[in-house]
Amino acid sequence: MKTQTQHQLLLNLAVIATLCLCFSACTSEQASEELVQTLQEETTVVEPEEPAVPLPGLPEDVAGYTQWLKLNAEPIPPVPGGDPHNGDKNVYVNKTRETIAPNGEQQFPYPNGSIVVKEAYRPGKDYVGLIAIMRKKAGVNPDHNDWEFIEYTRNASDADFAIIAKDGVCWGCHAQVEDIDYVFTELE
Ligand code: HEC
Incomplete structure (x- = not known):
């Protein structure tokens, strides 16, 4: 009886640990996605217009x-x-x-x-x-x-x-x- 409870407890702990891992992985993935998005937005804003270049030899x-x-x-x-x-x-x-x-x-x-x-x-x-x-x-x-x-x-x-x-x-x-x-x- 006692071993069964311990076994159950361990199992619960394992489940909780897995959930935690999953949760942190998901949130950090989300966070990095947001970061990438922000960086992309910033890059779009900061990037200057391509300046027009004349054909070689032309004014x-x-x-x-x-x-x-x-x-x-x-x-x-x-x-x-x-x-x-x-x-x-x-x-x-x-x-x-x-x-x-x-x-x-x-x-x-x-x-x-x-x-x-x-x-x-x-x-x-x-x-x-x-x-x-x-x-x-x-x-x-x-x-x-x-x-x-x-x-x-x-x-x-x-x-x-x-x-x-x-x-x-x-x-x-x-x-x-x-x-x-x-x-x-x-x-x-
Ligand atoms: C023998 C006649 C002739 C001479 C000489 C000539 N052109 Fe033209 N040019 C034309 C004709 C006809 C057009 C109309 C578009 C076409 O058919 O090429 C034209 C078009 C142009 C155009 C476009 C604007 C427009 O008038 O339709 C420019 C710019 C131009 N010529 C610049 C020059 C320059 C610069 C010279 C001298 C280095 C010159 N042309 C000498 C006949 C001539």
């Missing part, structure tokens, strides 16, 4: 241009019989749709400080091989609506862009669209 002010407003809806295909900016092209501007097209209709001229960037994927290539830029700077060239023109090219996806031409070379063609502020591509 800082066109970094992240692909996030800007795109004027064309579909890529502009190469012009048959000779394309001054050969390739499939997209044209971006550092202004909002509301700024350049209040009430849905595009207004000209472009405001001072506008930057228009054209990228071209050369035929058969999967990287940007040409970047043409127009920058509107008050007073810089009143004869051409104060646009500065410059163009860069490269021949490999890991190569730096280098200046190939600017201003005078560009005016002749772009003057054809002087009435819409020298920019061929209109907002679609």
